[in-house]
Amino acid sequence: MPTYDYECEDCGYKFEAFQKMSDPALTECPKCGKGVHKVLSAGIGISFKGSGFYVNDSGSSSPKSCDNCSKCS
Numbered sequence: 001m002p003t004y005d006y007e008c009e010d011c012g013y014k015f016e017a018f019q020k021m022s023d024p025a026l027t028e029c030p031k032c033g034k035g036v037h038k039v040l041s042a043g044i045g046i047s048f049k050g051s052g053f054y055v056n057d058s059g060s061s062s063p064k065s066c067d068n069c070s071k072c073s
């Protein structure tokens with residue numbers, strides 16, 4: 001079961017919720033009852049940054065002889 005991170009927009013309270021994929025997103029802070037929004041998990045953020053760094057790194061060091069190659073583009 002996936003875990004979702006939420007952060008309260010009013011008091012800043014952060015909490016995790018275990019929900020099924022089909023469950024609706026939480027909308028109320030368990031502490032103050034104000035609105036909450038989902039926060040992307042650290043795992044997703046790290047993998048996204050890593051992927052971007054890899055693309056930038058390989059692009060700067062590899063030759064550009066394949067610019068017109070349909071297989072490499």
Ligand SMILES: [Zn+2]
Nearest residue numbers: 008011029032
């Ligand atoms: Zn709150």
